[in-house]
Amino acid sequence: MSAAKTAEMEYSQLREYSGREDSLTLVTDQSTDFEAALAACAKGDRSGLRDIFDAEAGRLVAVAQRILKRRELAEEVVQEAFIRIWTHAHQYRPERGSARGWIYAIVRNRALNMLRDGSREDLVAEDRLETMQDGEQLEQIMAAWHRLDHNSRLKECLGRLDEARRRGILMAYVGGYTHGEIAGRLRLPLGTAKSWIRRGLLTLRECMA
Amino acid sequence: MKLSADNLSHIADEYVLGLLSEAEAAEVENEIERNSALANAVAEARERFLPLDTNIDPAAVSPDLWDSIATRLPEQATAAEPSIASVSPRVPMAGNDNARTGWRATAISAVAASLMLAVGLVWSMARVAEPLVVAVLLNEAGEVQAVVEDFGNDTASIRLLTDFNVPADRTMQVWTLPSREMGPMSLGLLEDAHSARLSGSTLPKPQDAQLYEITLEQAGGSPTGRPTGPILAKGFAKLAR
Structure with missing residues (x-):
């Protein structure tokens, strides 16, 4: 039901919402839309x-920009991602998760590839560390969690984690940080950061199961 | 990275979070095709974290973004891989099987042609040539691994600058991405993980900033004609001047 609520909110932002259908119908309609669009x-x-x-x-x-920090790079990523969505739509399998999740995964992967691609001089790790210090991006990263619907299972389960574990997981998913960058930012040895994230992810899986 | 029933969910989580190395992520993408437990774990992890993305405030998109996408869309039947790094084994579209057979035939004849041309290489080596582009290939840690000199006359020289540990049933394969439309093209195999001159790939003239890459493939080279294994080194070409 929490998922339905979230989807409903998004749907109403998305289009004119007639308000007549119930939220479950909307969820179904929405997922059918993306599947049909891929087909x-x-x-x-x-x-x-x-x-x-x-x-x-x-x-x-916006998702790509949160990772890459620059609008023009984010649009470049989205442009490439839509071409990949087009060329790979036939590979989408409904039994392997939602069409919407598949679409977001393509954009995320391309944004991460661009971020990690050493050829982008404007995105090297030193730059990222400096920018991180202003804390603005970190704020944005934590906001992704705060903004989750208050009924959301993900919000609740993330909330049960230790602060550092929650931060590590959000920095990775929302900001595209590597283990090394997370360790540096949280001032932890690399091995410790890795094992905290590992345990955090396990707790999260169990909580959301 | 060893996949087992115990760590499958964790690897799926780290894959979705973007925490795996490029080689490990490529391994997951290959494995997903035949390992449905892993595929399901990845799908579950994606759905678990998706709300963190879908609840974001939409950005104001440039008015010409759609047009720049629309003008670059290939026809569906000849859809190309957009980059080497993100490549995964191609699943043929229904009713498109003959296209794949054609691909295989092309790949096989390309291998045959490269063998023939390797013989002719002794002759062509006599001619002094300058490379058109040079690419320095780095591993994930940013260490120099190899240098590619592409002469643009169907010949490229690959100099390995480190020892690669290649298992007996694997081989190193060199790739380049002449254009998005063509997708990644094989320059050839590095037998015994040694430096080599590869010849016979009839590709367009190499360009500045063209991507070169070495992957670890099964013995005899990638079965799909596209890179499938982990990336050992990659780099972008510079015009020799």
Whole structure:
């Protein structure tokens, strides 16, 4: 039900919300939309890709920008990601998770690849460390957790973790930080940071199971 | 990275969080194709963390973003991989099986051609040539591993600058990405993990900033004609001047 609530909120931001259907219908409709849109892409119908773009491009750019920090790089990532969505739509399998999650994963992977790609001089680790010091990005990272719907299971389970474990997990997922960067930021030895994250993830899986 | 029933969920989590090394992530992407338990664990992890992304305030998107996507969309039947690093084994589209067979045939004939041209290499070596581009390939830690000199005349020289530990049933394969449309193309195999001159790949003239990469593939080279194994080293070319 918490998931339904979240999806409903998003849906109402997404389009004119008539308010007549109940939230479950909306959830179903929404997931069907993305699946159908991917199926259309696989058949070579560009309107499928356009539907995904209209519904999600703003959020996808924001997600990529949260990782890469720069708008023009984020748009470059989203542009490449939509081409990959188009060329790989036929590989999407509904039994392997939601279409929306598949779409976000493509954008995330491309953003992380760009971030880790040593050829981008503007994104080397030293720069990131300096920028991190202003704490702005960290604030943004923690905000992703605070913003979760208060009924959200993820919010509750993250809230039960120790502060450092929660931060480590959020820095990785939301900000695209590596183990090394997380260890540096939390002032922990690398091995300790890795094992804290490992245990945090285990606790999270058990809590959300 | 050893995958077992015990650590499968954890590896899936770290994959979704982006905490795996590039080689490990590539391994997961390959393994996912045949390991449904891993595929399910990855799907579950994705759904678990997805709300952190979907609850973000949408950015104002540049008005021309859609147009720049739309003008770059390939026709579906000839869809190309957008980059080497993100490549995974290609699953043929229904009704597109013959395209894959064609691909295989091309790959096999390319291997045959490269063998033939290797013989002719002794002759062509006599001619002095300058490389068009040079790429220094680095490992994930940023250490120099190899240098590629691409002569643009179907010949590239790969100099290994470190010892690679290649298992008996594996081989090193050299790739380049001439363009997104073409996708990654094999330059050839490095037998016994030695420096070599590779020849016979009829590719477009190498460009500045073209991506070169060495992956670890099964003996005889990648079965798909695309990189499938972990990346040992990669780098971008610079024009020799």
